[in-house]
Amino acid sequence: MVERHLITSEYPPQQGGVSDYSHLIATGLAAEGETIHVWCRAAQGEYPNDSGVAVHRELGDIAPANLRRVGRMLDQFSAPRSLLVQWVPHGYGYHAMNLPFCLWLWNRAAVKGDTVELMVHEPFLAFGGGTWKQKGAAVVHRIMTMILLNAASRVWLSIPAWEKALRPYAIGRRVPFAWLPVASNIPVIDDPIAVKDLRAYYAPAGEFVVGHFGTYGKLIADLLMPSVPTLMHGSSNQTLLLIGRGSEKLREEIVRKHPEIVRRIHATGSLCATDLSRHLSACDVMIQPYPDGVSSRRTSVMVSLSHGLPIVTTSGHLTESLWTASDAVAITPVGDVAAFVESIRRVLADANERERLSAAARSLYKKQFDLKHTIAALREGKCSSAELAVTLN
Structure with missing residues (x-):
């Protein structure tokens, strides 16, 4: 029986993308017969109780003393241990500069003989702009990256672009990199009666329902702020x-x-997964602009794809070629408000195009991003079929 240790900065009941992703991976691997040990912090709320998944809330504030204790606990398992680390530099405390954690992982690999695999959700802060503290953190992040890449036997990437950013910090070490897209964390609920009721509530006169799903951080809010009024002023036949x-x-x-x-304009606030799926299904089109462009690390677009929703989004420097090649989304350059709004209007005005985008979204998700591809890749230890199907440029 395969035994794997998943180390993560977030895990339910904590909220966040890494938390949701870690839970999906843990339960997905367990469903394939693996025994999964999750190492994370303690959290307030109801803990999940999943078959095949043992959760050890022992990381504390991820200080050296915590790491020594966790190390002793890991040593009780048969060597060599297989460690899968969910990596975001700001997730492990110490003002996003937890060098001791990186050195601890290096020690697990170099001294204890454990196998360390990284799943990189975000690599490091970019240089340029910001305060001197942010610039200092960017330097430390790169030191952390060099340590981690020296420890890792494999590096999984949420988007292919991270390889170009990370590869120089391997310092000549031939570490395999592989793309591992982020799957949707919201199951599709088939509830046509509830969806009909929601549409009657939000669009009583039969208006189009234009949706956006996310957590409304500043960068995305800044894209929505000029687009929404422009869209709404152009027609009275839609609600947001x-x-x-x-x-x-x-x-x-x-x-x-x-x-x-x-x-x-309506806002739902936080919703449980079931209600979230119902609200998504009530939408005629989803508008999902991203400041760096749509990419496979964006859970919010994965959720819309899995629900088979027509999507209008933006292209940017992190956008993979598959988004235009697949023709599964309507896409305009980030920052071009006029083009973005015109694209939304064009999709709303064409029922056949909405139907085509819906089918294409669902097909793309199943072929490229479904969780089964992620689990298969982790179990096989190699690139998923999704990676082989995409041109990385």
Whole structure:
């Protein structure tokens, strides 16, 4: 029986993308017969109880004393241990500069003989701009990266672009890199009656329901702020549904500046997975702009794809070629508000195009991003079929 140790900075009941992803991976591997040990921090709330998954909430504040204790606990398992580390530099405390954690992982590989695999969700802070503290953190992040790449036997990447960023810090070491896309963390709920009721509530006159799903961070909110009023002022036959944690705040900001559209903008706030799926299914089109462009690390677009929703999104420097090659989304350059809004209007005006985008979205998700591809790749220890199918440029 395969035994694997998943080390993560977040795990349910904590909220966050890494938490959701870690839970999906743990339960997905366990469903294939592996015994999974999750090492994480303690958290408030109801803990999941999944078959085949043992959760050890022992990381504390991830200080050296915590790591020594966890190390002794790991030593009780048969050597060599297989460690799968969910890596985001800001996730492990110490003001996003936890060098002791990286050195601890290096010790697990070099001294204890454990196999360390990294799943890189985000590599490091970029240089340029920011405060001197941020510039200092960017330097430390690269030192951390060199240590981690010296420890790792394999590096999994949420987007192919991270390989170009990370490869120089392997310092000539031939570490295999492989793309491992992030799957949707929201199951599709088939509940047509509830969806009909939601549409009647949000669009009582039969208007189009334009949706956006996310957590409404500043960079994405800045893209939505000019686009939404432009879209809404162009037609009275649509209503906007902002879905997810933080949506109420963005609605308030938009309405404060544009009170004339107050009745046509709705916000759900945080929803459970079941209600979230129902609200998504009530939408005619999803608008999902991203400041660095749509990419396979964006869980919010994966959720929309898996639900078979027509998507209007943006291209940027992190956008993989598959998004245009697949023709599964309507895509415009990031920052071009006029083109973005015009693309939304064009999709809304064409029922055949919405139907085509819906089918293409569902097909792309199943072929490239379904969780089964991720689990198969981790178990086989090699690139998934999804990676082989995409041109990385």
